[in-house]
Amino acid sequence: MRRYRRPLGPTWWLTQRAYFLFMLRELTSVFIAAYLALLLLGVYRLSLGREAYEAYLQLLATPGMLFFHVVALIAALFHTLTWFDVLPKVLVVRFGERRLPGAIVAGVNYVAWVVVSAVIAWILLRG
Amino acid sequence: MPEPTMTLEILRYRPERDRAPSIQPYEIPYRADWVVLDAINYVKDNLDGTLSYRWSCRMGVCGSCGMMINGVAKLSCATFLKDYYPAPVRVEPLAHFPVERDLVIVMDDFMEKLGRIRPWIIRGDEQPLSEGEYRQTPAQLATYKQFSMCINCMLCYSACPVYGLEPGFLGPAAIALAQRYNLDSRDQGSGQRALILTSQHGIWDCTLVGECTSVCPAQVDPAGAIQQAKLASTLDWYFSVLLPWG
């Protein structure tokens, strides 16, 4: 008997909110990659000498670049938070028959985030 | 007062006469305590006896009544009309599977995959009968119990776009079942299953969309099972590289 197959169309990720959020998460990697490329460019310009580096800094200060950095920051935050929330799925901590609630496992990420951010802020702002 | 009614839009496919499926609307009485399956049964009994679909238990344990309800994979016996009324409800066969007839899908692929991961207790060394049964503590049972609750409803496959795009993907329920046996203290077959889990279209096809877990009616958390299998497989690999005897 003839069976009917329904192939997935190219817009499948628009059909449900969860799929859309997934695609958004995957898309964030583009911004993170672009940011890294920009960072590498900075290192390269630094190797070319002071003038080249200053020109690079000036480029960074343009409105377009500032806008890009804001978007990249939001993308990085979104991406990171999704990873934070994956941890309880991956890491199962058990005490006998009981499993440590996922919120606590994920919470460790958030605490570590705050602590590391505080340390970095302290290093940068102390002098 | 006339009885309230609502519309059920059901996908029909009769391979002997239809080239492609079409949507057929049915006007059904609305009852607040009806689930979608009740409404489909009403159609079959009163409006159109040719409608084909699967169901059995009517209580969320047999796993045979899975359908796409307004585009979301659900058990039709556990989905109430009142959550949609008065808007029409669209009922389609489970996504990503070939359609046999109307709401009936072909599940051969799923059955083959379930068998492929060797879902039974594999022993390297069989202990003699005189030593009695393989015993297990409640804590050992707890490590895999969640993954053993699967009712094979295939909702997770219909929710998984990776499976939709790549039908070769081993898929959520099969991987969760493999993980169920791998975590069982009586089992010694994880080496055999690793070959299947890490093969092409095994666990690494998963991009963690996470919808399998959202739609699972048995709280199996197949997405969690897959990520845990990825972690276990990665650790295995590191140990085999770092420890010459590993």
Ligand code: SF4
């Ligand atoms: S894992 Fe959940 S959704 Fe998938 S087949 Fe089993 S019970 Fe159904």
Ligand code: FES
């Ligand atoms: S009829 Fe058995 S799960 Fe719905």
